[in-house]
Amino acid sequence: MNLEDNKQVVAQWFDSTWWENYDPEIIKKFADEKIVMQYPIHGKHKWSGAIITMIDRLRSAFPDLKFWVNWDLVAEWNYVVGRWEWGWIHTWWDFSDLPAGKLKANSGKKLYFTGMTVFKLKNWKVLEEIWEEDALKAGLQLDIIKVNN
Numbered sequence: 651m652n653l654e655d656n657k658q659v660v661a662q663w664f665d666s667t668w669w670e671n672y673d674p675e676i677i678k679k680f681a682d683e684k685i686v687m688q689y690p691i692h693g694k695h696k697w698s699g700a701i702i703t704m705i706d707r708l709r710s711a712f713p714d715l716k717f718w719v720n721w722d723l724v725a726e727w728n729y730v731v732g733r734w735e736w737g738w739i740h741t742w743w744d745f746s747d748l749p750a751g752k753l754k755a756n757s758g759k760k761l762y763f764t765g766m767t768v769f770k771l772k773n774w775k776v777l778e779e780i781w782e783e784d785a786l787k788a789g790l791q792l793d794i795i796k797v798n799n
Contacts, residue, residue: 653725655774657723659680659769661723664732668715668717669717672705678698680776681701682772682777683698684697685777686777688779689781691789692704712740712761718735718736719732719734721733728770728771728772730771732766735762736761738761739761741756741758763784763787765781767782768782
């Protein structure tokens with residue numbers, strides 16, 4: 651694969667995972683059988699079925715999810731990096747997939763944060779998707795992390 655091919659896979663992955671036209675079949679198509687996805691807020695997930703389950707739960711808990719890629723994707727060797735923004739309001743069921751705490755159903759909490767994702771690819775497959783997100787800001791906005799003054 652060349653660098654443009656790698657960026658195309660990641661663009662399809664982002665588009666099919668986080669934008670309005672969610673399509674878990676793209677995850678199945680591009681996920682390596684030993685894929686590792688790690689988000690600071692959600693922990694580590696392995697294999698496409700677990701990843702799809704986590705994304706399904708997240709998208710149903712936050713049905714108005716908005717996702718923007720801020721810059722052009724950057725590719726080098728077998729890595730692609732994308733910088734993004736996320737925003738939504740928690741308007742559905744309780745959400746307990748967070749290592750720092752749990753959201754009660756329909757909390758109405760507004761969330762906006764930024765981050766970057768590093769993808770590792772080989773032969774049209776995503777081997778790793780590692781997020782670095784502003785988890786502290788997200789935890790404070792969701793009221794699952796408390797700051798003592």
